[in-house]
Amino acid sequence: MSFTAAGRRLALVLTVPLLLAACGGDDGDGSATGESGSTAAPDGEQTGGFPASVDHRYGTTELTEAPERVVTLGFSDQDFVLAFGVAPVAVTDWYGEYDHATWPWAEDELGDAEPVVMNEGAFTGMQAFNYEEIAELAPDLIIGLYTGMTQEEYDTLSSIAPTVASSPDYPEYGMPWQETTRMVGQILGQGDRAEELIAGIDQQFADAAAAHPELEGVEMVVAEQFEPGSSFARSATDPRTVFMTQLGFVLPDEIAELAGDLDGAPISDELMTQLDRELLIWNVGHDDTLRAQIEAKPLYDQLQVVQDGRVLFIEDPLVSGALTWATVLSLPYALEQLVPQLAEVVGGAA
Template sequence: MHRAPRLVAVASAALLTGGLAACSSTSSAETTPESSEDWTPVTIEHALGTTTIEEKPERVATVQWANHEVPLALGVVPVGMAAANFGDDDGNGLLPWVEERLEELDAETPVLFDETDGIDFEAVADTDPDVILAGYSGLTQEDYDTLSDIAPVVAYPEAPWATPWQDMIEVNAAGMGMAEEGAELIESLEQEIDDAAAEHPELAGTATMFMTHVDTTDLSEVSYYTPADTRAAFFEDLGLATPASITAASTDPDKFSGSISAEQIDTLGDVEMIVTYGDQELVDALEADPLLSQMPAVRNGSIVLLPNTPLGTAANPTPLAIPWVLEDYVGMLAEAAAKAP
């Protein structure tokens, strides 16, 4: 079941006459926004204001996590983008699916912004962008205002770090004048997801919690990602279900994580499967805990352990990561779901 992408407020959004550049990491065709003479100004409303892009953006920069994957998937190479700061297994600042896509486009690595200590505004300005994409991000109002002095900025539609991958594609593609191509990319990826999930009917309806922030030395609380987080929201795309207990505990739509006291573990009696970052040490700790071991998912061994590798990183779905990880991730989920009651 897919959530329908929210239509961003676009005034006379310009659509391209060319075909879709890429619906997955397997295509190498390249597309650019329409010519300047055909451009119609695009206006996008988002959580931090309203952005109007008056002229065709030829130089696209992106900040924060994964926004660069939208132009790359559509065949547009950014002039600058954030370096990967999680899951980068070889230290080159690129996740493997991004590296592969650049190779397919026969493109050099763009300028990589070091965001270890926040956005490097000077580095962004040095790339001289025409538009800055940040549809999936945690921009503050101050960040947005500072970036807006450089170029028009496309920010997140509703809340920081809570933009579903479909909406990230939609809003960022609109900011490039590629709304039609963005819609086709969403449709193509959703079909890939449907096809993968259809091969594993055991996934359908399995109540799954994404457990996070686990300290094996202190299991007095159970922390989880709420349905607002993109990792947990991806379960729905795969046909899994959100446990009613997690939905009930996630009362603030702007928060992407929460916690429940282990003393209230009985409220999580509907959790059939757990996905989490960790290794066997974590499983051993859960099984040995007198309270957490009562959870059906723990009792039945229905636990998916994500490693601190690109595979684990890709559990947060992004346009290029989805086709790269889908087969492996769905296989791991299906194996654990088969143990659920």
């Protein structure tokens, strides 16, 4: 599988609640209707069993029939919806400068659909729901999983259409891809299909781990560079770290405790030795100037992991994006591209 590389904007997600006036509409148990458009699969066929329901951090959302106008608010939610043969009428732009905010790994699933792109080209790291725009789309289902949706925001969105928030069992932005797939499948009436998708990707991870036993138990950190003077170490629940631990790598307890329930923790350049583990992974594909900045840090060359050659820079924007998105559609490409690189660094280090 090969894709052209693109996408340069910052991939860090920070949550800043934005409180706006509520829009008119049905309550969370009803559904809005639209004049045109459909979320049917690109081939025109949509399957599923209804009524359907899913539990989330703010209650239970139920649908009596298949939704025809789905709006996705999470930065990566569109991938999960597309995986079930449903094309949203609107998606939320994250980063990457791709048409319809759809990266190459999801283009086949999108087909000829042309969803409205909300937040297009305006990524700031802040969550910003435009309630009026959402209401004008007349959705009959709103999905906001990879978000930091608050109770107040959920209440406002539910007044427009039935809304699904993330699971209460995980921190914001920390829900595993398996659970996201499961929740989307449930509300779309395709629970069995969700389990098939999960099993298929899990098997790919298991096969990769079995083929590379040298990865098992290796302590690693996934780090990124956003602000001068510090690095950002990804947490135990962050999708980038989860990708690595599912292959057998181990996140040091100190890093896990430092990040807690957040998606990561900043580490000042003066304390950069905290990143000195058996493997250091830099996810820098969103900005081709970052590697030079990192390598110029005062303590960088003194790290034993650097001296041993156990550093992997993920510089290709598309590979970095596939790891960052960590969706049921992007993960196969991330595995295909990254596992050989990880094995080479671990196996060929000094």
